[in-house]
Amino acid sequence: MPPAAACVTMAAPVTRRTLMSKPTDAAKLDRVVAQARRDAEKRDQGYREQALKIYPWVCGRCARTFTHANVRELTVHHRDHNHDHNPPDGSNWELLCLYCHDNEHQRELEAAGQAGGGGQKHVSATHNPFADLKSRLKR
Ligand SMILES: [Zn+2]
Ligand SMILES: [Zn+2]
Numbered sequence: 001m002p003p004a005a006a007c008v009t010m011a012a013p014v015t016r017r018t019l020m021s022k023p024t025d026a027a028k029l030d031r032v033v034a035q036a037r038r039d040a041e042k043r044d045q046g047y048r049e050q051a052l053k054i055y056p057w058v059c060g061r062c063a064r065t066f067t068h069a070n071v072r073e074l075t076v077h078h079r080d081h082n083h084d085h086n087p088p089d090g091s092n093w094e095l096l097c098l099y100c101h102d103n104e105h106q107r108e109l110e111a112a113g114q115a116g117g118g119g120q121k122h123v124s125a126t127h128n129p130f131a132d133l134k135s136r137l138k139r
Pocket of ligand 2: 076
């Protein structure tokens with residue numbers, strides 16, 4: 001009978017290698033900063049992802065449909081134009097393709113210009129980076 005080669009299990013007792021249990025202040029700060037950055041990104045990305053989850057990927061104006069391949073061209077419009085107003089039920093969101101979204105804000109600009117004497121024009125223009133381009137193309 002050969003000696004049992006089975007007694008391998010005595011090898012390495014698990015030593016306490018819990019170096020991570022005492023993070024330095026710098027590491028902690030790094031984590032906090034990283035977390036804050038993630039939170040900020042989440043806030044920006046959050047409503048878009050939510051809206052894409054809630055609504056079918058169809059432009060609310062021209063009914064163009066979207067897939068994962070081109071969903072980047074599908075944007076989230078805020079019905080009341082307040083990007084900080086993001087009710088979780090999605091009632092302030094509308095999915096629009098880039099072009100219709102552009103049109104939507106362009107109409108808003110024109111309506112504001114006719115009604116209000118154009119005083120707030122550049123305020124709205126900062127909200128919509130395409131607006132200026134569009135009006136220049138029109139000329
Ligand atoms: Zn569209
Ligand atoms: Zn919009």
